[in-house]
Amino acid sequence: MSRPRDDSLSRIRALPDGPGDTPPDPAEVPAGLAGRIADEQLVHALLARELGDARQAGERGVRAVLEALAEPAARPGREGRQPVVQRVLRRTAVAAAAGLVLATGLLLLIPSERPAHAAVDRILAAFDGAADRTYRILVEPEGAPPADPPRRGRHWREKQALRRLLEEPGRGGRAELDGAILYLRGGRQFVLVRPAPNGQTVVNGHDGRQSWLVRPKRPVLVSSDPRAFRIPMPEAMAAVPFVDLRQTLLRIREGYRIAEVSWRPLPGEAATRRYVLAERKAGDREPPTSVELWADPDSGLLRRIVYHGARTRGRPQPQRISLDLVSTDGLPDDWFTHSAHHDAGVEVEPVP
Amino acid sequence: MRLRLKQTVRAQEVFEILMRENADMLTAYLRAVVRNPAAVDDLFQEAMLVAWRRLDDYDRTRPFGPWLRGIAARLVLAHQRSSRKDMLFCSEEVLAHLDRRLEQISRRPGDTWDQKVAALRDCLRRLPDGYRAAVELRYRGGLDAQSVADRLALSIEAARKRLQRARGRLADCLRGKGVFASLEPPG
Numbered sequence: 001m002s003r004p005r006d007d008s009l010s011r012i013r014a015l016p017d018g019p020g021d022t023p024p025d026p027a028e029v030p031a032g033l034a035g036r037i038a039d040e041q042l043v044h045a046l047l048a049r050e051l052g053d054a055r056q057a058g059e060r061g062v063r064a065v066l067e068a069l070a071e072p073a074a075r076p077g078r079e080g081r082q083p084v085v086q087r088v089l090r091r092t093a094v095a096a097a098a099g100l101v102l103a104t105g106l107l108l109l110i111p112s113e114r115p116a117h118a119a120v121d122r123i124l125a126a127f128d129g130a131a132d133r134t135y136r137i138l139v140e141p142e143g144a145p146p147a148d149p150p151r152r153g154r155h156w157r158e159k160q161a162l163r164r165l166l167e168e169p170g171r172g173g174r175a176e177l178d179g180a181i182l183y184l185r186g187g188r189q190f191v192l193v194r195p196a197p198n199g200q201t202v203v204n205g206h207d208g209r210q211s212w213l214v215r216p217k218r219p220v221l222v223s224s225d226p227r228a229f230r231i232p233m234p235e236a237m238a239a240v241p242f243v244d245l246r247q248t249l250l251r252i253r254e255g256y257r258i259a260e261v262s263w264r265p266l267p268g269e270a271a272t273r274r275y276v277l278a279e280r281k282a283g284d285r286e287p288p289t290s291v292e293l294w295a296d297p298d299s300g301l302l303r304r305i306v307y308h309g310a311r312t313r314g315r316p317q318p319q320r321i322s323l324d325l326v327s328t329d330g331l332p333d334d335w336f337t338h339s340a341h342h343d344a345g346v347e348v349e350p351v352p
Numbered sequence: 353m354r355l356r357l358k359q360t361v362r363a364q365e366v367f368e369i370l371m372r373e374n375a376d377m378l379t380a381y382l383r384a385v386v387r388n389p390a391a392v393d394d395l396f397q398e399a400m401l402v403a404w405r406r407l408d409d410y411d412r413t414r415p416f417g418p419w420l421r422g423i424a425a426r427l428v429l430a431h432q433r434s435s436r437k438d439m440l441f442c443s444e445e446v447l448a449h450l451d452r453r454l455e456q457i458s459r460r461p462g463d464t465w466d467q468k469v470a471a472l473r474d475c476l477r478r479l480p481d482g483y484r485a486a487v488e489l490r491y492r493g494g495l496d497a498q499s500v501a502d503r504l505a506l507s508i509e510a511a512r513k514r515l516q517r518a519r520g521r522l523a524d525c526l527r528g529k530g531v532f533a534s535l536e537p538p539g
Contacts, residue, residue, distance in 0.1 A: 015519065023442075029441070034445045037441050045379075045384040
């Protein structure tokens with residue numbers, strides 16, 4: 001582990017770790033260093049699989065290819081474009097056309113709010129019609145972090161950050177929104193899985209008919225009230241229920257000022273997506289202070305939503321809550337019913 | 353006609369096995385040079401579909417992995433010409449190096465990709481806490497360098513440097529464990 005490293009390599013930042021970073025130009029890389037840079041990039045790829053979102057990429061790719069092979073035109077030796085190529089070409093064409101239409105629209109309509117509302121409407125329309133989606137939720141403090149206790153420096157903070165990461169789930173004695181997974185079907189059904197102490201999970205959801213809550217070693221609660229078992233948080237924040245993204249989008253459309261509609265890449269990506277920034281209207285004091293949305297330009301599929309200045313229980317500091325789309329894979333038919341999330345025989349208790 | 357269909361179905365079954373055996377390797381190869389995960393997915397599918405169409409050209413006495421990487425390398429270089437923003441540092445030299453590296457890994461003991469690269473987990477455990485925290489935040493948390501910096505109360509430049517050094521240490525550790533063994537010059 002302590003092998004001396006090549007100084008010339010340390011001066012070259014090969015891997016972009018942020019949206020503004022760019023890889024080095026091959027002409028600027030001294031001869032003989034390409035191999036070591038390639039090794040660092042391979043480590044990056046291995047880490048993405050070991051720790052990140054790439055673990056399922058291979059299997060996902062195999063399934064997509066098998067589906068493509070089911071098409072008659074995909075038989076070996078046949079000529080003709082394959083589905084993935086068609087999809088790429090179609091997406092490029094649609095994106096280009098959408099960009100042209102949008103640019104024309106913006107030129108004609110600015111400063112009217114019409115195109116801004118149209119952008120949110122498009123995301124809403126896609127939301128209602130979308131198939132299964134899975135989002136990962138991250139909660140981070142926003143603004144300056146609170147002061148550390150005396151004589152606790154960076155080393156202590158790093159150890160704490162690492163401990164929290166490695167011990168998830170299970171900190172704080174209650175289910176956490178940070179690290180939770182949100183599953184959605186259509187505009188109404190959802191399942192929210194939150195990590196709870198001792199590696200267990202608290203799961204709540206709505207199957208289109210009733211709300212339900214599954215907790216470790218306790219009866220399952222069901223209610224006909226669609227607002228039952230929402231995420232516990234202060235009253236003001238409950239007005240923007242995170243699990244109900246559709247309501248959130250409606251509220252953004254009606255209650256927020258659309259400050260920006262443009263094209264921006266998601267962090268870590270190069271391709272631009274439809275971007276909407278909505279800010280709290282003057283005089284309105286309810287959090288969050290602003291909301292950012294990224295959506296696919298051709299489908300309107302919501303890729304990321306970020307709430308700024310949000311308030312959650314047990315955290316005095318304003319929080320940034322982000323929901324990132326991690327999968328559009330189809331979920332089991334019964335996934336949004338409570339019985340899919342607990343053993344048979346667990347007591348089910350209706351509540352008003 | 354029935355015989356031809358049967359032959360095609362049989363070929364597809366064999367191809368599915370080859371795909372599954374090489375899927376993680378191909379993903380690692382692409383992810384090592386392509387920054388945009390969506391582009392990685394597209395290139396993966398294109399490479400597999402080109403391999404399927406050209407299956408008659410494949411010399412079955414030789415391993416499938418290098419042949420598949422050869423197809424993928426041509427697609428990657430073509431993609432680089434049209435979408436440079438999607439890419440990490442990439443050249444023919446980098447691709448050749450990765451090809452030999454992945455061939456080394458494929459010859460390691462183990463039936464699955466996870467078993468062949470199991471040493472990475474031990475290397476991760478050996479990272480100093482500060483480096484490990486940065487790597488966990490970057491990859492498990494999916495955060496960019498600015499968010500890593502915020503979480504660890506570092507400057508963004510320090511966070512970037514820490515991530516780079518952590519990956520460098522992991523590469524050194526993998527060299528020490530023989531996963532990244534020394535390579536003969538290409539001949």
